[in-house]
Amino acid sequence: MRSLPFIIITTLFISACQRTPVFDGEQAFTHLIKQCEIGPRYPGSDEIIICREYIKANLEKSNAKIITQKFSAEINDSKYESENIIARFFPRQSRRIMLAAHYDTRPWADKDSNIDNHNTPIIGTNDAASGVAVLLQIATILNKTQPSEFGVDLVFFDIEDMGSYGSNENWCLGSKYFAENIPIREPEKIILIDMIGDKDLEILMEQHSYHDSPILVNQIWEIAAEKGYKQFKRKLGQLIYDDHVPLLSSGLNAIDIIDFDYKYWHTLEDTPDKCSSESLQIVGQTLIEFIYQK
Numbered sequence: 001m002r003s004l005p006f007i008i009i010t011t012l013f014i015s016a017c018q019r020t021p022v023f024d025g026e027q028a029f030t031h032l033i034k035q036c037e038i039g040p041r042y043p044g045s046d047e048i049i050i051c052r053e054y055i056k057a058n059l060e061k062s063n064a065k066i067i068t069q070k071f072s073a074e075i076n077d078s079k080y081e082s083e084n085i086i087a088r089f090f091p092r093q094s095r096r097i098m099l100a101a102h103y104d105t106r107p108w109a110d111k112d113s114n115i116d117n118h119n120t121p122i123i124g125t126n127d128a129a130s131g132v133a134v135l136l137q138i139a140t141i142l143n144k145t146q147p148s149e150f151g152v153d154l155v156f157f158d159i160e161d162m163g164s165y166g167s168n169e170n171w172c173l174g175s176k177y178f179a180e181n182i183p184i185r186e187p188e189k190i191i192l193i194d195m196i197g198d199k200d201l202e203i204l205m206e207q208h209s210y211h212d213s214p215i216l217v218n219q220i221w222e223i224a225a226e227k228g229y230k231q232f233k234r235k236l237g238q239l240i241y242d243d244h245v246p247l248l249s250s251g252l253n254a255i256d257i258i259d260f261d262y263k264y265w266h267t268l269e270d271t272p273d274k275c276s277s278e279s280l281q282i283v284g285q286t287l288i289e290f291i292y293q294k
Contacts, residue, residue, distance in 0.1 A: 020292045021141045025281025031058070031133035032125060032197060032280070035103075036272055040121030042107035043073070043080040043159050051103055052083060055132065055156055059087040062139040064154070067183055073159050073173045084174050085156040086184060089142040093151030097291060098187035099138065101131025101194060102160035102174060102243055111266035124161075125272050126262055130197030132156060134284045138291075147291050153184055157243050168241050175243035179250040189216055190254035191290070192244040196283040197275035198259050203283075204237025209255035212248045216255050223289045229282050257283060 034054065035041065041051040059066055064087035073080045085103075105124030109117045123129075135154045142152055157178065163171030196203070210217050224232035238260055247254040264270040 021145050021288055023141065023281055023284035023288045024137060025277035025279075025284060027140075028133045028137040028280040028284055029275075029277035031136045032129045032275060033272055035129040035132060036123050036125050040107070040123060041103065041105045042121050043082060043104055043162060044078075045121070048104060048158075052085065055085055055103060055136065058136045059085070059139055059154070062087075062143040064089055064139060064143075065091055069178060069181065069183060071177045073162075073177075075162050075170045075173075080159060080162075082158040082174060082177075084158055084178055087139060087154040087156075088151070088184065089139075089153070090146055090151035094185065095150050096153055096185050096187040097150045098153045098155060098190040099135055099287060100155040100157060100175070100190065100192045100243060101135050102128045102157040103132045104128065104158055104161055104174075106161045106266050109266060109268045112268055117268050120268060122266065122268055122270055125270050125275050126195050126197045127265060127270060128160070128194065130195065130275060130280060131193040134193055134196065134280055134287070137280075137284055138287060141288060142291075145292070150188075150291065152291060153187060160243055168245075171241055172243045172246055176246040179246040179252070186252070188253065190244070190247055190252055191216075191220065191287065192242060192247075192254065192256045192258075193283060193287075194242055194256065194258045195262055195265070196257060196259060197279050198262050199274060199276040199279060201231040201259055201279040201282065202261060203232050203257055203259050204235055205233075206237050206242075206244075206256045206258055207239040208245055208248060210236060213253050213255050216253055220255065220257065220286065220290060223293070224282075224286050227285065227289065229286060231279070231282055232286070
């Protein structure tokens with residue numbers, strides 16, 4: 001009987017000293033490769049349907065509660081049946097963090113140096129397999145370890161990359177639909193990740209994010225600095241219209257982690273050899289530190 005308090009105290013001590021989970025960049029890179037092996041995953045293609053099933057199958061392995069948002073999007077007189085995928089972890093938790101990425105790829109390599117390739121769909125390794133890969137690996141961690149304070153929602157946006165340059169009308173249609181029809185408890189903090197697999201990773205503070213959600217930007221950059229991740233630069237980057245903008249426009253607290261200085265953007269050269277598991281690990285571990293911070 002005298003040993004019982006000792007056991008309880010020891011158990012509490014061990015629990016209090018549990019280390020933050022470690023993000024596996026190599027496993028995330030495997031998810032990146034698997035998406036690319038499917039082929040170009042643009043709206044209206046068979047491959048994007050296969051990609052959806054790949055995402056959902058991995059989320060099911062992680063015991064997520066999955067919600068799908070099916071909607072139709074019309075672009076240039078063509079209709080696309082689209083689907084946002086939402087994975088909920090610890091849904092009874094009232095305080096929520098949301099992490100997001102888009103999973104569709106550009107149907108046209110219209111930034112390729114070879115004009116003959118401008119109507120060819122891209123593999124889209126960095127844009128957008130990298131973000132999806134990180135979220136799927138985070139799902140495996142959430143399946144094993146519950147954060148102390150927040151529940152987490154992982155959201156995979158469809159039909160982000162069908163827009164025309166110079167106009168915002170047809171970009172980010174999945175996040176626009178989500179922002180107008182939020183099917184979950186409103187998250188306190190939202191972090192979008194996009195184009196975060198570049199071998200030469202350099203992440204600046206995106207201007208929409210810093211203007212509208214500076215506290216959240218600084219929180220993430222401070223975590224990265226504490227981890228010694230010099231790839232997160234404390235200086236303002238470009239003003240980028242990405243999936244976080246419709247969320248910000250709806251009054252949500254959202255930021256974008258993105259390395260937009262990527263010369264292979266919307267070209268046929270956006271392939272796995274331009275990306276690295278180290279870059280995925282840096283971004284993934286930063287997010288894990290954010291989720292599980294004491």
